[in-house]
Amino acid sequence: MSAVPISHDAAALNVEMLRRDFPILSRRVHDRPLVYLDSAASSQKPRQVIDAISRYYEYSHANIHRGVYVLSEEATIAYEHAHESVARFIHADWDEVIFTKNTTEALNLVAYAWGLQHLHAGDEVVLTQLEHHSNIVPWQQMARRTGAVVHYIRIDAQGRLDLEHADALIGPRTKMVSVAHVSNVLGTINPVAILGQMAHAQGALLCVDGAQSIPHMAVDVRALDCDFFAFSGHKMLGPTGIGGLYGKRQVLEQMEPFLYGGDMISEVTFAGASWQDLPWKFEAGTPPIAEGVGLAAAVAYLEALGMPAVLAHAQHLTRYALEQMHQAPDIAVYGPEAEARGGVISFNITDLHPHDIASVLDHCGVAIRAGHHCAMPLMQVLGVNGTCRASFYVYNTVGEIDVLMEAIGEARRLRRR
Numbered sequence: 001m002s003a004v005p006i007s008h009d010a011a012a013l014n015v016e017m018l019r020r021d022f023p024i025l026s027r028r029v030h031d032r033p034l035v036y037l038d039s040a041a042s043s044q045k046p047r048q049v050i051d052a053i054s055r056y057y058e059y060s061h062a063n064i065h066r067g068v069y070v071l072s073e074e075a076t077i078a079y080e081h082a083h084e085s086v087a088r089f090i091h092a093d094w095d096e097v098i099f100t101k102n103t104t105e106a107l108n109l110v111a112y113a114w115g116l117q118h119l120h121a122g123d124e125v126v127l128t129q130l131e132h133h134s135n136i137v138p139w140q141q142m143a144r145r146t147g148a149v150v151h152y153i154r155i156d157a158q159g160r161l162d163l164e165h166a167d168a169l170i171g172p173r174t175k176m177v178s179v180a181h182v183s184n185v186l187g188t189i190n191p192v193a194i195l196g197q198m199a200h201a202q203g204a205l206l207c208v209d210g211a212q213s214i215p216h217m218a219v220d221v222r223a224l225d226c227d228f229f230a231f232s233g234h235k236m237l238g239p240t241g242i243g244g245l246y247g248k249r250q251v252l253e254q255m256e257p258f259l260y261g262g263d264m265i266s267e268v269t270f271a272g273a274s275w276q277d278l279p280w281k282f283e284a285g286t287p288p289i290a291e292g293v294g295l296a297a298a299v300a301y302l303e304a305l306g307m308p309a310v311l312a313h314a315q316h317l318t319r320y321a322l323e324q325m326h327q328a329p330d331i332a333v334y335g336p337e338a339e340a341r342g343g344v345i346s347f348n349i350t351d352l353h354p355h356d357i358a359s360v361l362d363h364c365g366v367a368i369r370a371g372h373h374c375a376m377p378l379m380q381v382l383g384v385n386g387t388c389r390a391s392f393y394v395y396n397t398v399g400e401i402d403v404l405m406e407a408i409g410e411a412r413r414l415r416r417r
């Protein structure tokens, strides 16, 4: 296994060196070097993660928790170690970390397992205008079933949450406040700890959608004092097929399971069943074992880089890209200034459709995303059908942003056709 390039300086990742860990970055696309600017959708994977998964399959694979033989014991240890790694990464206890398929499943787990049990007619769930569909639709569905009502905290012109509106919305009927830590469209870093204080003062819980924060910043669920924290492995250098949900122990213990079946039971009779301890009560069936091994390797990689350095790098790139974009009168950028955002920039170019721009960029080797980014209600607030979105991660360089800007120049030629 190759060593992870260690960074001690928050301002300086050794990007040229760490790029060598990502085999895909040496690919060419349309005969141009790949410039991957879509990490908010899914990050690329370092060799360390790919190797950990291969090694697991080549050497240790068996089902967990069921065998008394060596392979099963090794697989069980590896999978439990993955819980420990993630828990350490977010300052939780290992059994407060439930592995799910992704953020979407983690948020559905909260909405179904907690929501169906605790929401009643007239109760209120408070979300924000900048949520991803996966933190809107499950709550809308639970509201339909229970008679609860969903409210949305407004954003201001810079894409920041209006905290006065939040204060007005979060009241005695509020049972749950569920918010994105970082917006996947605007990049806004939301003051989730403050929202948590508002929620707790009213006896409500705080659920944080951490899909876009955990890849970029140090997360401390105890300091945030959140009741739930949902995330995806594939956005933080890990494999697809695994994500997680942190929940406070006393909250998780009171909840009924979400999925029922093998592995999550303590005892089954013809009359009924009882449940396993945490976290297994919420992990029914054969879990994503290899994916857990890969996620643990991703966490180790990020820990070695140091999360302050990871965040500083994304913000450095964002600042540089925003400077370039602000100089172009035909580019509209959405969201706050670099200091208040993660490594995401949504933009539009006058008279050009986001999909046409993304397609020209693809021909220049530049991968960005175009569309509504699973945030259609936010598009309504912004008054657009969609945007282009460039997102940056540890392996991106200032030079790649120059390539992005050159490719945007190419896209402008579409106007003349």
Ligand SMILES: Cc1ncc(COP(=O)(O)O)c(C=O)c1O
Pocket (backbone or CB within 6 Å): 040, 041, 102, 103, 104, 105, 132, 134, 135, 180, 182, 183, 184, 209, 211, 212, 232, 243
């Ligand atoms: C803020 C946010 N929440 C939730 C999700 C859903 O993540 P997944 O598709 O991995 O479930 C995403 C994905 O882009 C996201 O950006």
